[in-house]
Amino acid sequence: MARIRIVTDSASDIPSGMYPGVTVVPLAVTFGDETYLDGVTLTHQQFYDKLIESDELPTTSMVSPGEFSQVFAEAAEAGEDVVAVVLSSKLSGTYESALLAARQFPGRVHVADTMNATLGERIQVEYALRLRDEGLDAASIARQVEGMRDRVRTIGVLDTLEYLRKGGRISGATAAVGEVLSIKPVVWVDGGEVKQLGRARGSKNGNNYLMKACKETGVDFAMPHCLGYTGLDDKLLVKYMNDSAPLWKPHVDELPVGSIGATIGTHVGPGAIAVAFYAR
Template identity: 60%
Template sequence: MKVRVITDSASDLLPPHRPEVTVLPMEVTFGEETYRDGVDLTHHQFYEKLIEGDDLPTTSQISPARFEEAFRAAVEAGETVVAVVLSARLSGTYQSACIAAEEFPGKVFVVDSANATIGELILVERALELMDAGLDASSIAARLEEEKTDIRLVALLDTLEYLKRGGRVSASVALVGGLLAIKPVVAVQEGEVVVLGKARGSKNGNNLLVQEIQKTGGVDFSRPYKLGYAGLDDSLLQKYITDSAALWTNHADRLPLGTVGGTIGTHVGPGAIAVAFFQKH
């Protein structure tokens, strides 16, 4: 039986993508205007609005009804479904997917990615690899549950401003951070965002990011990995790639790059760079 992989737009999987994948858009609201993330609001347009506006946008989870519609379409087409969704600790989207899946026992399998943005994306890509290897939906979901604990997402933020706007840090901490050019390094651990350290300036921030990756034991290049950036251009990411060349040399012919969209970009702001990978055992 054919397998369909369904994910939400918090995974930042952009078209063109494989026909076996369905991406359900989250909603991003600026003032009175609501947009479908990645559909009628591109990542570039999101950051233009974010930088130009004074108010922080809001994001909305996907409803059970929307998941049910997508699941039903797949099942009626003779497919079984693996749904890979945003961390349950960051959004109610996982709960929505589970509610909808109850209507399709044995046909739909929901996996909490315990991650976000490119960390969620590489789990989607791993699902496709397992599908290509001939595994059925149930077996794919089981393998993803095992392997998702190997995923590491580490990011360097350019500013504390957006964490301040979202109430994650105080105004005084953000002010001092801005004056001292402090760059926080964050990670997703057990489905939640944690601060690993803080560095003075971009160069020290890049060094700290490299150190945090090395602490994990390194990148398993046999499974998907991704680099991403938040903002209007990838100049900061390209600088990081140059500074961290030792991580990739002799391991990768190319580095797959992506962009961080509105769902997560709302909280990290422009100028963030991130690396997502499966760690070595």
């Protein structure tokens, strides 16, 4: 049986080189007239430094079919089959790019639409790795990843409304009132898109809302799970992890944590915390 390479895009927020046998293809991030490769020529730290200083929101561009073709060709030359686990088709043209490129390698490249982003995409890559290590072939892995994606929950609490205002998702007046009242929007990925789940007043209530959502849904700790944060430090996430210890301590010794980059960070700004898991 052919060896299997897992390919994903940088919206998964998996650092390049983190997992053997996983290739991360970068999206492009543009500030004004300067374009960077997410995670390659622009680290998450550099991204937030620029985001905080910038008056205009940056834009992110999908991975092109040509970029995927190059990665798929390298895998084929190495005798590997490919499973591409990519950003939600509702959020980006990256999935269509991967499909277009896959047509050049019939039977060798299989594309799974995660219908998710950031940590919710990352844990599906981790699930694909697990299936690969169990000996499944590439087509079966892609099928199983898509078959389980409806169980994936990605939920986050925002620290500021400023970036929703900058992106035109809420009005200036709504943002101003929200900041005065210390409103923390709670968002989640639903049907492949980021939507508002609710809102809380103050960080403590935001944390409580997140804990309640996890408890009500039920976390399958036997499956991949992850927490993440936007911005330059993880202190808000560390507080949430301490507050929510009764939820996870009986099941696992520690929680995997990652930094959330440009794809979602552009829209939510620094200070957000998020969890991704498979529902029980």
